[in-house]
Structures are given as C-alpha cells and as structure tokens.
Amino acid sequence: MATYITVLNSSVNNRYWKAVQVAESLQAILNNRYYTAGVSTSFPKKEGDIFVQDKQVTETSTQLTANAKVFKLDMQTSDAMKIMSGKASANLIKKMKNLK
Amino acid sequence: MRYSLIPFTIIFTLIAGCNYSGKLTKRYYNKRLEPKPIDNITTHVDVNAYVIEKEAPPSFKPKTIFDLTEKGQQEVIRQAGINDTTNDKLMSSLSLPLSSKPSNEIDFIDYTKVEKRIIVTLQNLSHMPADRIGKVKVELKIDPEFKILSCNRLTTEYQSIDLGKLNYSNSNQFEISGNLTGGVTGTSGTTDLSETTNSNKVGDASTGSKNNRTDSRTTGTTATRGIAGKFNASRSFTEEVLLKQRIVNLNASISNNTLTLFQESISGIDLSGNILADIIFESKVDTRVERVYSFSGLMKGSSFEEPKDVKVKETLIAYFNFTKDINAELCYEADFRQVDKRHRTITESDDKINLLYGKTSQPKKIILISKDQLRPKLWILFVTGDNNKIPLQFLSPAAGGKGQLIFNSYTDARNFVTWLKANAAKIANAEGKIGTSGHAIFKSDNRNIDANTINRIEIGVYEEN
Numbered sequence: 001m002a003t004y005i006t007v008l009n010s011s012v013n014n015r016y017w018k019a020v021q022v023a024e025s026l027q028a029i030l031n032n033r034y035y036t037a038g039v040s041t042s043f044p045k046k047e048g049d050i051f052v053q054d055k056q057v058t059e060t061s062t063q064l065t066a067n068a069k070v071f072k073l074d075m076q077t078s079d080a081m082k083i084m085s086g087k088a089s090a091n092l093i094k095k096m097k098n099l100k
Numbered sequence: 101m102r103y104s105l106i107p108f109t110i111i112f113t114l115i116a117g118c119n120y121s122g123k124l125t126k127r128y129y130n131k132r133l134e135p136k137p138i139d140n141i142t143t144h145v146d147v148n149a150y151v152i153e154k155e156a157p158p159s160f161k162p163k164t165i166f167d168l169t170e171k172g173q174q175e176v177i178r179q180a181g182i183n184d185t186t187n188d189k190l191m192s193s194l195s196l197p198l199s200s201k202p203s204n205e206i207d208f209i210d211y212t213k214v215e216k217r218i219i220v221t222l223q224n225l226s227h228m229p230a231d232r233i234g235k236v237k238v239e240l241k242i243d244p245e246f247k248i249l250s251c252n253r254l255t256t257e258y259q260s261i262d263l264g265k266l267n268y269s270n271s272n273q274f275e276i277s278g279n280l281t282g283g284v285t286g287t288s289g290t291t292d293l294s295e296t297t298n299s300n301k302v303g304d305a306s307t308g309s310k311n312n313r314t315d316s317r318t319t320g321t322t323a324t325r326g327i328a329g330k331f332n333a334s335r336s337f338t339e340e341v342l343l344k345q346r347i348v349n350l351n352a353s354i355s356n357n358t359l360t361l362f363q364e365s366i367s368g369i370d371l372s373g374n375i376l377a378d379i380i381f382e383s384k385v386d387t388r389v390e391r392v393y394s395f396s397g398l399m400k401g402s403s404f405e406e407p408k409d410v411k412v413k414e415t416l417i418a419y420f421n422f423t424k425d426i427n428a429e430l431c432y433e434a435d436f437r438q439v440d441k442r443h444r445t446i447t448e449s450d451d452k453i454n455l456l457y458g459k460t461s462q463p464k465k466i467i468l469i470s471k472d473q474l475r476p477k478l479w480i481l482f483v484t485g486d487n488n489k490i491p492l493q494f495l496s497p498a499a500g501g502k503g504q505l506i507f508n509s510y511t512d513a514r515n516f517v518t519w520l521k522a523n524a525a526k527i528a529n530a531e532g533k534i535g536t537s538g539h540a541i542f543k544s545d546n547r548n549i550d551a552n553t554i555n556r557i558e559i560g561v562y563e564e565n
Contacts, residue, residue, distance in 0.1 A: 008388050010421045010475075014563055015488040018504070037416050038391025038499035042490045042544060059389040059418075062208070066388045066421040083545055 003073040003080040004029040005043065006057060008066050017043040017071065022084060024077050026052065029070055036060045041084045048074025126449035127367060129442065133455055135435070141458035145233055145434040146223040149240060151469045154217045154378055165194055209508075211419035211476050213249070213382040216469060220361060220375040226436075230443035230451065232370035235435040240359045240428045242468065245385045248359060252378040253352035260346050352377055367448050388421040391499055392478065392508040395534070398519040407526055410519070412539045414498055415508065419476055426469040433459035478562035479507040481517060482544065483553055489560050490544035497538040502546060506562055513559045524554040 004026055005019035019042070020035035035057045052070040059066070073080065138144075165176050177194065184190040220238050224231065242248060351362040359379060365371045396411045398404065434457065441452035480491035494505035507513035520527060520541075527534070528551040532541040543549050 008421055009386070009423050010388060010471075011563060012423070016490050018563075036499050036501065037389040038414070038494075038496045038503040039501035040503040041546070042493075042504065044488060044490075061416060062389050062418060064212075064384070064387040064389055064418055067386045085546060 003075050003077050004052065005041075005071050005073060006032075006035070006055065006068045007071060008057075008068050012069055016045055017049070017073070019043060020057065020068070022080065026070070026072075030055060032057075034058050034060050037062070041080075043073060043075065043080065043083060046074045050074075128448065128453045129450045130452055133453070135455040135457050138456050138458040140461045141432070141434050141436065141456070142460055144225055144231075144436040144438070144456065145236065145432070146225055147220060147236070147238055147430060147432045147464075148223075149218055149220045149238075149428065149430055149466055149468065151216045151218055151473065153473075154215055207413075207415050209415060209417040209476075211417060211474075212384060212387050213380065214474070215378055215380045216473075218359070218377045218379055218468070220377070222363075222371050222373055222375070224370055224372040226438070228439065228443060230439040230448075232368075232437050233365065233372060233434055234437045234455070235364045236362070236371055236432060237434070238361045238375070238430070238432040240361075240430055240468070241463070242357050242359070242381065242428045243426050244357060245422070246357070246381045246383045246426060248354050248357055248379055248381045250380045251352050251354060251359060253350055253361065254354070256351040257349040258346050259349035260344050350375060368446075383420060383422075386421040387418050389416055389418045390478070390506055391415070391496060391503060392417055392506045393494060393496075394508065394512045395516050395519070398515055404519055404522045407523055407530055407534050408536055410535050412535045412537060414496060417476060417478075417508065420471075420474040422471055422474060425467045425471050426474070428466055428468040429463035430466050431460050431463045433457070475563075476508070477510075479510050479513040480560050480562045481505055481507075481513065481557050482560050484556040484558050486544065489564075491560075491562070492544055492549070492557070493542040493546050495532075495538070495540040495542065502542060504562075505541060510559065517557055517559060520554055520557065524551040527551075527554060 004023050005017055006021035006029060007017055007019060011018045018040050020040050021029055021032055022041055023029035023032065030053075033056075037059050050072045052072050055068055055070055056065055057068050058064070165173055168176065177190075180190055180193045184193050218240070220240075222233060222236055222238075224233050345366055347366050348362060348364050353360045353362075359377070361375055361377060363371055363375060392415050394413045394415070396413065398410055400409075436456040438454040438456055439448075439451045440454050442450045445451075480489070482489040482491055491504040491506065493502045495502045507516070527541065528549060532549045533539070534541060541549055543553055
C-alpha cells in the first residue's frame, strides 16, 4: 500500500520531505484537516514520489491555516512506519508480522 | 525741454527708485508658465524601491540595585538580609538583577506581522545640473495576500526652509539742473531828420535860415530770464526680507493596500535621494507554525548539569508559508523642472524653464521582499555525513509526538550541542530522555540516539532551499 504525505508549501523544495500528515490512503489524508506544530516525519526524497493535489491544513493549537501539497511516496507503508516510529515501532511491526 | 515735463520726470524717477526688484524672490524668469504634460516621466525621473531590515530595538536591560534610590537600596538590602544570613549569599543576592523578563511568558512568537523599512530611491536622470525634480508622488501597490497595517510616515511632515536674507539697498540721487536763458533785446530807433529850409524867392538869391533836426531814439530791452532749478534728491532705502517657505517634506497615505508617498521641494533643492518609511504588514492567508525548543539549566557552576535536571521550553512560532516573493507595483508621477535658458547661473530666478509633468506609462514590478526575508532564521542539528541534513527528532509530550528539533537562535543550539556532547554517554543510556517532562531526543530516522551519533552532531540552517 502506498503512503501519502502532506507537506507545507514552503517545505516542498527541501532536500527531504517534511511530512506534517501521513496516511495510507488518499481519502484518509484529504479528510484530515489538521496538523500539529512539532509533530512531523522526515522522509528521504525519491524520484518516484508523485504530487497528487493541493490542500489546506490548520494547525491545532493556533488555528492558523497553511497551504500544502499532497504527495504519494514511492515507499511501502511498512517502510514509512519504520521511519515514523523508529526502532521500537519497527520491532512492533516485525512482531505483528510474526503473529500473522 | 518743456517745463511741463519736469515734474513727470521727477515722479517717474521716484517711482522707478521705489520699485522692488530683488531677483531672489522669483521662482523662474518666465512671464508665464504652463506645465507641459509628457507621456512618460521615466525619461527624466527614475524611482525604485526595496526593503531593508529595521534596526533591532535596544535589548532589555534588567534593573539592578544601583538603579534604585537611596531608600530603595536600603530596603532591598534589609529584605535580602532577612533571607540570606551569610555574607556570601547576601552579596550574591544583591548582585542579581532586580527584574528580568520572565522567559516563560513568551510561548508564541508571531512573525506574520512584520515591520520592514522601505527605501524609495528617487533619481534625477538629467545631465544638466540646473534641472531638478520639483514634486513627486510614489505609489506602491503590494500583493493582495498582504495587508498594510501601518506606516510611520502617515503624519504629514512639513518643513520650513530659510531661503536666506534678502538685503535690498536702494540709493537714488536725482539732480536736475535746468538753466533757462530767455533774452529779448528790443532796439527801437527813431531818427527824425527834419530840415526846414526857408528860400528867398524874391531875388534869386535869398539866404534864409536852415533848420535840421535829427532825433535818434534807441530802445534796448535785454531780459535774461533763467530758471536755474536744481533738484537734488538723495535717498537710501534698505530692506531686509527673511525668506522662508513651508513645504510638504513627506506625506504618506494608505489606501487599497497601496502606500502613497508624496514629497515636494523648494527652490534650488532637487528631490533626488531616498525616502525611508517603516511599514507594518501582515498576512494570515497562509501561515505555518513550528515548535522550537530551548534548554535552560545546562550548566551548574562550571560543570554540566545532569540530563534529568535540564529544563525544556517549547515555543510556537508562526511565519509566512509563501513560496514566492512579495511583489509590488511601483507607479509614480513627478514634476520636472527643466531649465531651458540661463542655467549657467546658480540662482533659479533667471531661469527660463519648462515645467514637465507626467506619470509612469506602465507600473514597474519590483520584488519588495524576497521570500527568504519573510522567514525567521532557525537552526537544526544533523549528523555529519548526512547530505540531506535531516534534523534530529525530538519527542514533545505537549505536541503528542515527535518532530524536528529546531532552535530559534544559534546560541541556544550551540549551548545545547556543547552540553549534549559532554553528556553523550548518559543521554544514550537514558534513550535520549532530557528533563522530567518526557522530552527525548532521537536520530533523524526516529531511532534511539547513541553516543557516536551525538559526537557527530553539527548545527545547520533550517530548511535552506
């Protein structure tokens, strides 16, 4: 399954993706209007990453709105989860796979 | 000369003498002046605008005991003596600042309302030294995403200029010397010559008496009637005029997101130069929010504090999310005083001029503020060798998750890195935990940090595009 991320417009040209939202489906990420300052995940950029559409997001504490872009990452969700959650989550995912 | 002309001559001379003919008071020599519209003023006047940072306000200096009055100092010493019983503690307490801005107060910094200094440059493009810009109106229409809130030049500034003293001294000396010589010489002569001859007519020869009367009368009248009038008028007239003029030095107005600046000049003064105006503008259309961190209590005397005793402060900062520069459309109209004749003299009173006026045919598009100027300078920590410079991550219980570890100042970042490297082993063993509020530092890929990674940390600029 693909990974969709939301990147604020002023971060789009960075060397890496700074995602303020991450979701497994496009619908899920479009339904989410909010992001929280200080909560983000950084993904390395890949050539297969695709721009999907623009959207607007609102910061939860300040209610200030920002324009953002949704990208579809050329990355499996499991890989993204590893990055998002770090070592502990990677271990958790591994355990869950073993249970299956 | 006829006698009747003399009084007129005197009167004319007197009137001419009283005529005030100081040339400094003239603006130009022309008898009539008709401003000439031209299609494009840009051939004579050039205007540009750009923005610089305004000087930072003076930093807050906390008051000490020496700022108090004598009675105040006594009271502070008395109060400090109650709490601190030893001399060392008392001296230490007295040397502390009496007041300082509590750092906990600032937890949100709004960079979306910014004050910038706009510099508008006026340039006279003429190569003739006598030509000058007489009046100018500059309009800056800023992008609609931004709203101009205020300008420090909204109060009209007038200026009185001393043009100098005009001393006018008039000395008339009128001398008329009329010498009228009128001579009438009348000579009337009557010569009566009467001869009476009696003849004896009896006989042929008769001798009688001979009576000759010669009456000569000469009447001579030589009248020399001279009017020797000498009128000597000597008058001295001195007038001292203090020349002053009030001009609009600068006037600013804001309307429809357009900043208008107006300036006019005085005789002999060209408007070439800079107009400075500080404007405050904001945009709430597109704003991003970041969480930045600062650490206090890193040092205990000369030694480093334990990780659990360090205090973490979180601050939200809001700034522009724009990916473009702030543009403005620059229009202007100007009066240009072009000297046609007699521009050799420095004074303008004898200039024969053409007064040209016009406006820009097309608005000039300028970058008022580059997008880099709209962002606060932020700092991150990354690991040497990471070409992407992905920042280290930080767990914030208040935020409810992990995000990038961002600093609002280089000093904060440097002090933290120094402390972090000194406590690398302890931090690694504690799985990156700092303080007692659940904060923790992680590698850029969100894995637990280790001592080797900590020792390879560098400070970098946040989001350098």
